[in-house]
Amino acid sequence: MERFSCQRCGICCTNIGGRFSDSEIRRIEKGFRELEKLGIYLAISPKDFSIPLFPEEVKTLLRLSKELKIDFHPLPKLFLVDSKSKSCIVVEWDLGAGSCPFYDIEKGCLVYENRPLACRSFPVILGLDGYELLKLCPQTRCLDLSSEEIEKIFVEEVIYAKEFLKRVEENKERIMNLIRMGEISPLLVDRKNALNFLSKYKSKLIQLLNYSFED
Template sequence: MSEITKLKETILKEYPRLTLDDKLKFSCHCGLKCFNSCCADVNIFLTPYDVMRMRKHLGISSQEFIDEYTLLPIDRNQKYPVVVLKMSETETKRCPFVDETKGCTIYEDRPWACRMYPVGLASPKESEANAEEEFYFIMEEMPCEGFGEEQTWTIRQWIENQGIEPYNEMGTHYKDLVMHEKMENIPEFDPKKIEMFFMACYNLDTFRRFVFESRFLQKFEVDEDTQKRIRERDEELLKFGFEWLKFSLFGLPTMKIKSYVLEKKKIEMGLAV
């Protein structure tokens, strides 16, 4: 069993389940002795939206960000590729974006996990026999003086204060993909599907070239307004990529193939009338 799976099972079985209206006493600031301590030697999984925001903040390409700042953990229990922030290779293994005195140097575009801390969100799998809703929990594994501060929040107030809403909105689109019931029916991704998934989710520069410089638009019906939006806005391209993956991986009707392409395929298969 992987460490990720073990942690999830522990959270589901042992952690108190909180709602948006439950309260949290916490504050993090440079006056704490442990300031920035939680930003070292830690596994921070990056969402596609995290990668998009961080690389734009740095002004570099998706590929440059992936090569310089991420790792791709190998877990045979993980069907689709995930991305982890690469810690520095120093003895402290500090986050590459943390300055000892200034703190986070990409604070405005820091990842979802960093914004949420010390609040976590668990998403149990749903089934007809045992449907469970998402719940929040508090992570207190590491010594943190922030829990001794007097400031009190509800979980709802914390989420609003940390600017998490756009991350959650994009996260909903991503979860619609990776938690889709058809994902369970895929035993494992072959190399081609892994490449497709990674490109559409994490390497948006390459995905944009794929859409506009290959035969993609000759095959799929994509109206001019959508083309303009995905050409100009990474957020729109990311959502478009999720829909394309649902079509390509699960066969869902989220994309429309042009009629002449379908007719040509029927002829090739000897199905034309």
């Protein structure tokens, strides 16, 4: 089988989210509940997930949205409540839309050179059992490939899938370092109270994000 080549059909840009079954949603929520032991909370339900964005990606896309005059309103996805600054630190964002605002039906992706890692790795994800394919892509719906076969066919996408997971782990380590250095002190509360804090400090998220994650 030939190497994968994106056909730029736009389906993955305009038909985002709603890809998880009820059982998958319960499994995802269970996994995220483990993070609550570290004071990291899920801000939205897995059924509302669209495209995951890292803090630095949000910063870039916010700048580009202003230049292109595009309405872009990302949503906090993973966050912690810092008891020292009485603010929220967003660990990961969500695109917050079922159709990407940066996609133009005639021109395609308007931020292609700056597209997020989640877009670069699509339709490949790196799971616990190796590489998997998201079936939203028309080219993958009828494919039943092993992790090894995916590595051979989706070469570039696999590279970015690895980078995506690496970035997730780096952000976790960054948080642990901030805690060890005494820079932040995550508040351990139930998720409902954490969401109340998130709502209260919503206007400060971007500034705190930049302060907490930039070198």
